[in-house]
Amino acid sequence: MKKGVVCLLLSMFLVIVFSSSVAATGKGKEVNLKVMSFNIHHGEGLDGELDIKRTAKVMKDTGAEIIGIQEVDRFYGDRSDFQDQARKLANLLGYHYVFGANLNLEPETSNKNRQYGTAVLSKYPIIDSENIHLSSFGNEQRGLLRTKINVKGIHVHFYNTHLGLNVAERLAQIAEINEVKSSFSGPSVLVGDLNAEPDSKELQSLLQEGNLVDVFANEDESNTFPVINPTKRIDYILTSPSVYHLDSQVIYTEASDHLPIVADIVITR
Template sequence: MEEQNSLGVISTTVMSYNIQHGVGMDGQLNLQRIAAVILDSGVCIVGLQEVDRFFSDRSDYKDQAKEIASLTGYHYVYGANLDFGQVGGLAENSQYGNAIVSKYPILRSDNILLRSFGEEQRGMLHAVVDLDGIHVNVYNTHLGLDARSRLAQVEEIIDLVSRSNQPSILMGDFNTEPESPEFQRLLESGLFVNSFQDMENVYTFPSTSPTELIDYILISPGIKHQNQHVVQTEASDHLPIVVDLVFR
């Protein structure tokens, strides 16, 4: 959804989605199905986690971000957190990370590697999106599996986001519940509001009979949000979450 009225108020719809390299609960690799979830939801900006780029035969050595962007007709940027170099004689590096796809132009982007303490390397992909004249910071991340890593990563994210005065969206798979110290630290920073705050039945994992809430869309306090919901689909092991945002 995209709307603009005569008062300069712009509304758009945002999604966060861990796509498990395009493999659904049926064990089938299907990026067309992922793209259909995006298009059917009417979203204009999407943060994707667990995205392969020439990774292995599990994803047919495809550039998944590019393919999803092609299927949706959107712009995209990719951030590799794992890079294994040229594997098996391939011309391209085998990579794994996050992507942002956007109906709006992406003005610039960078990928920031976060402290991971010897565990799987984590990162945050940052894109500046031109929302019909409003420049919005879009941050997409997939945090670590242990609390020590997540706490350190959250502090880095707070430091990075605090450097800009532009409106910001922070989304992703945080691998932690809302009551955790690391998630509460994000809210206590004053930089973010949880767009799904106090909502019930918004569990996101696993996609069949979900029992955990670990996927989030956080926004700058000045951004209005509405119509928050979880999309029911088994195209991945996570459920995507969607929210309408209003910018002035």
């Protein structure tokens, strides 16, 4: 067999092997990913019932692979049966998780501190995380839960937050978030209950100075609060400009006092 034919056959073999490997591992140039933001109201629905399994079902039914949740209890009190809610939700979904305690109070009936904050649930390994307290000026402590998640070989920076209740507080918190984000490069997603509407100074600062894109910017029906006849959009999924948006949706459920949101995105290595 001639040398040129041998080289051609070898090249074809290597292409086939490489293509098969990529298909098997999902390590192509682009990866589809579904993300979610959900203020779960410590698992209490509009019916006043605590039902964390119902909360998990809402998440599972969407097919979301990385989920940022707010108003999460951990051994907090009777209102949530002293549950470790992030852990319970992760177990129900079969996901990895991290919890960020923004309130860390003395125990009442056990030796475990009463905690309240945010969490990230992920189908993919969470390889780094940090909960950063934001300036709250004597009001309820707020935080930014920063994670790095290995999505089929691509490291995605996923941030989850729940901002304060007045403009000055939120502007200070967003400035701190922008500073944290500036230290990390690569594809990023920020989700959360921002307590601010799309035309607010707070959101514009996050979009412009934080260099983020609102996946619901061109959606007409995207209000998230209150659940019945929602009039405000205060829950968001924001991404770095390199992330491509395929679809976004507000999910109707009465499992909380906020409506959850999901987005199908494409990340590139």
